[in-house]
Each structure stands twice: as structure tokens, then as C-alpha cells.
Amino acid sequence: MTIHAEPRIQRPAPAAAGIPFAITDSAKVPAGRYFSPEFARLEKEKLWTHVWQMACRLDEIPRPGDFVEYQINDQSIIVVRQRDDTVKAYFNACRHRATALGVGTGSFHGGQIVCPYHGWRWNLDGSNSYVYAERGFAARCLEPESLRLADCQVGELFGLVWINMDLTAPPLLEAMAGIAEALAPIGFERMQVRWWRHLILPGNWKVAQEAFMEAYHVMQAHPSLAMGASDEDFNLDAFGGSFECFDGGHSHMLPVSGEIPVAGMSAADYFVQYNNALYFGTDAYATEREMFIQQGLLERDIDPEQFPLAFFGALYEYAKGAGIDLPAPPTNTSGYAHIFPNITVLPAYGNSIMYRVRPNGDDPESCVFEVWALQIPAAGEEKTDRPELEGPIPVEDWPQILKEDFHNIIAQQKGLKTQGLDELTLSEPYEAMIVNSHRTIDQYLAR
Numbered sequence: 001m002t003i004h005a006e007p008r009i010q011r012p013a014p015a016a017a018g019i020p021f022a023i024t025d026s027a028k029v030p031a032g033r034y035f036s037p038e039f040a041r042l043e044k045e046k047l048w049t050h051v052w053q054m055a056c057r058l059d060e061i062p063r064p065g066d067f068v069e070y071q072i073n074d075q076s077i078i079v080v081r082q083r084d085d086t087v088k089a090y091f092n093a094c095r096h097r098a099t100a101l102g103v104g105t106g107s108f109h110g111g112q113i114v115c116p117y118h119g120w121r122w123n124l125d126g127s128n129s130y131v132y133a134e135r136g137f138a139a140r141c142l143e144p145e146s147l148r149l150a151d152c153q154v155g156e157l158f159g160l161v162w163i164n165m166d167l168t169a170p171p172l173l174e175a176m177a178g179i180a181e182a183l184a185p186i187g188f189e190r191m192q193v194r195w196w197r198h199l200i201l202p203g204n205w206k207v208a209q210e211a212f213m214e215a216y217h218v219m220q221a222h223p224s225l226a227m228g229a230s231d232e233d234f235n236l237d238a239f240g241g242s243f244e245c246f247d248g249g250h251s252h253m254l255p256v257s258g259e260i261p262v263a264g265m266s267a268a269d270y271f272v273q274y275n276n277a278l279y280f281g282t283d284a285y286a287t288e289r290e291m292f293i294q295q296g297l298l299e300r301d302i303d304p305e306q307f308p309l310a311f312f313g314a315l316y317e318y319a320k321g322a323g324i325d326l327p328a329p330p331t332n333t334s335g336y337a338h339i340f341p342n343i344t345v346l347p348a349y350g351n352s353i354m355y356r357v358r359p360n361g362d363d364p365e366s367c368v369f370e371v372w373a374l375q376i377p378a379a380g381e382e383k384t385d386r387p388e389l390e391g392p393i394p395v396e397d398w399p400q401i402l403k404e405d406f407h408n409i410i411a412q413q414k415g416l417k418t419q420g421l422d423e424l425t426l427s428e429p430y431e432a433m434i435v436n437s438h439r440t441i442d443q444y445l446a447r
């Protein structure tokens with residue numbers, strides 16, 4: 001017997017466009033993209049410092065002087081609400097000896113950003129207002145431009161503040177072409193935070209977010225949502241395959257058909273069980289509001305096939321009475337969406353889950369994973385407090401469906417590093433959003 005034991009060539013670094021682990025086949029993703037320090041270093045140098053990214057929500061900085069520190073890799077940026085209600089963003093470094101000016105979240109009182117080291121000061125607009133004993137500094141060091149805080153580009157969209165460290169990058173709305181229009185009907189800018197939690201996951205930032213960029217995993221990973229659906233039940237319309245991918249790396253799933261994806265279930269049973277699973281399993285994607293309306297309908301005699309329609313009718317009626325500014329029907333404009341590079345949203349009925357995933361410092365194998373539960377409030381219930389980040393929350397303490405996803409992220413990162421494989425296999429129809437995102441990453445890395 002001959003044992004064919006030709007050694008595998010482990011993790012080749014293809015030289016396509018000079019990028020290691022480049023995507024050369026849209027059905028394959030080289031594993032090294034998820035753990036190679038070299039790849040993470042390239043992302044740091046060529047992606048994160050040039051791409052628009054969400055720095056905070058506008059409601060985190062409601063008043064002039066409020067700031068949030070945004071961190072990505074080893075970069076720190078402060079986002080500051082201005083006196084005229086606009087927002088500016090600066091690299092978080094004093095022009096004297098680089099001390100960070102704001103940590104975490106807070107307010108610059110009296111409209112002054114004050115360095116804690118030697119007391120230099122800036123107005124909220126980044127212009128310098130005071131240098132202690134300035135006579136000791138050379139005139140060229142006291143030029144307004146030498147003293148001014150270093151700006152980042154800043155923009156607002158979906159009730160969020162976006163920054164770009166690259167002053168030559170195209171403006172936000174150009175970078176968001178396609179996805180801005182696709183998500184406009186959702187009404188994100190009217191939503192407020194029900195809760196905002198995070199955890200540190202032992203997985204590459206892309207591994208973590210890709211767990212939320214396809215519905216193909218629902219059958220195995222989420223029994224409460226799959227409800228015993230079979231292979232034949234998995235049709236492209238119901239669970240994925242109708243994606244719209246944009247040049248900027250953004251993508252979204254188009255509205256799903258009204259077909260019930262589980263053979264033999266009535267529309268009412270499927271709808272109710274799905275909502276229940278989402279309510280108990282996420283505490284975000286369906287909320288008490290929807291459960292209340294659903295319960296009311298269950299107590300009435302409604303044709304099971306008409307139940308979803310009756311639900312939306314009742315929801316809009318309720319919203320009208322409660323002063324909830326729901327988006328105009330249809331509510332299912334996007335099933336879920338990815339805003340490149342690291343935001344994923346799952347909108348439904350005037351509420352949404354939103355995820356943001358960032359590398360954890362320079363570690364290619366862990367990430368900071370945040371979840372927001374968002375909802376359009378009823379009239380008079382608008383919050384004025386700044387939302388507060390909870391956590392880190394241990395994996396076991398998250399709602400069931402999120403826990404299921406987190407376990408898979410951890411298991412996937414473990415498998416990625418085994419010597420047994422060099423690349424992952426993707427389905428172009430089911431996992432189109434993932435492929436599109438990787439291709440866009442490579443475009444950044446090739447610059």
C-alpha cells in the first residue's frame with residue numbers, strides 16, 4: 001500500500017495585486033484573511049485609515065461640548081458636538097506633546113477642550129484658544145495652523161456620526177451611494193436606543209460580522225427560527241439570494257416573498273412563532289410592542305392565512321394612536337443590510353438590531369462586538385439621556401439567538417487556524433454580501 005502523503009502547502013499568500021490572501025475566486029476566501037498578522041496590518045494601514053466608519057450615534061453627543069472618543073486599532077479620534085449643533089472630529093492628540101484630550105465619553109465644559117498635561121486649550125471648533133506661557137515657544141510653533149487640532153472628515157447619516165481619517169477620501173454620501181437610498185425608508189434617524197451592549201469575542205472582526213451577513217446558517221444554528229424547515233423549504237426568496245450589492249462594499253437583502261418558508265405551517269403559526277423566537281431570542285428584533293399587538297390579534301378570530309396582513313394593519317393603527325412615526329409601508333424594505341466595512345443592520349417594524357464590529361486593538365483574532373437594540377419611540381417617550389454602553393457581557397448571558405451566533409463565531413475562528421484548510425467555500429447566491437465585502441477590502445488594500 002502506498003501512502004500518499006504529499007505535504008500540503010499551507011496557506012499560500014497569492015500575490016494578486018500584491019495582496020496576501022487576495023480573493024481570486026468569488027466562491028473561495030483564503031483563511032489567512034482571518035488571522036494573519038500581516039493581513040491585519042495591511043487592513044490597519046490601508047483600510048481603516050481611509051474608510052468611512054461609524055464613530056458614534058448622534059444621541060451620544062446631544063449637547064454642545066459633548067464628546068465621544070472613537071477608537072480603531074491604535075487610532076483615537078474625538079467626535080465633538082459644536083455650538084451650532086453640527087459635529088466635528090479630531091485626532092485625539094494635543095498639539096504640544098500629543099496627550100489624549102478626551103477619554104471615553106463626556107463633555108468639554110465651558111466650550112473648551114483642555115489638555116490635562118500643561119493646560120493648552122481649544123475651542124470646540126478645533127482652533128487653539130490658549131497656550132500657557134506662550135512666550136517660551138518659537139513663533140512658528142504658535143501659528144494658528146500649527147496649533148489647530150488635526151481634523152478628520154465627518155458626516156451624518158442614519159442618525160449616526162461617520163468619520164474618515166483620510167481628508168482626501170470622497171465625501172460620506174458619495175461613499176454610501178446605493179445603501180443610503182436603500183435604507184432611507186427604514187427611518188433609522190428616528191430610532192432611539194433601547195439597549196446597547198458589547199462583548200469581546202475571540203474571533204477576527206470579519207468572522208464575527210459575517211455571522212450576520214447571511215441567513216443560510218439559520219437552519220442549523222437557530223432551531224427556534226428554522227422551525228424544522230427542510231432542504232426543499234430553503235428557497236432563495238425566503239432565506240436569501242436576492243441581494244443587491246453596491247460598489248462601496250455595501251449590500252442588502254431585498255424584500256422577501258410572502259411565502260411561508262416551512263411547508264405545512266399556516267401563515268399565522270409561522271408568523272407568531274417567528275416573532276416569539278425573535279422576542280425571546282434577541283430582545284431586540286421583536287419587542288414588547290409587537291408582542292402586545294400580536295397577543296391582541298390572537299384573541300380574535302382571524303383567518304390564519306391573513307394573520308400577517310392583520311398584524312401590520314393593527315401595528316399601523318396602534319402606531320397612529322401612540323404617535324409612533326413608523327416608516328410608510330411596506331415595512332420590509334430591506335431584510336438586512338451591511339454598511340461597509342463593519343456595520344450590519346436588521347430592521348423590522350420601526351425597530352432594528354445594529355451591530356458594529358471592530359478589531360480589538362491590533363489583535364487579528366479578537367474583536368469588539370457591539371449590539372444596539374433600536375426603536376422609533378412613541379410620542380412623549382423620546383429619551384434625552386445619552387445611551388450607555390453595557391458590558392462586556394459574557395457570551396452565556398446574551399439572549400439565546402445571539403448566543404448561538406457567538407458560539408459559532410468562536411468555533412469558526414478555532415477551525416480557521418487548523419492546518420487542514422487553506423480557504424473557505426462560499427455560495428455566491430447565499431453569501432453574496434460576504435463576497436462583496438471581501439472584494440471591497442481588497443480594493444482598499446490594493447491602493
Ligand code: FES
Pocket residue numbers: 094095096097098099115116117118119120
Ligand atoms: S501635552 Fe498638552 S499641553 Fe502639554
Ligand SMILES: [Fe+2]
Pocket residue numbers: 211212217221222401405
Ligand atoms: Fe444568526
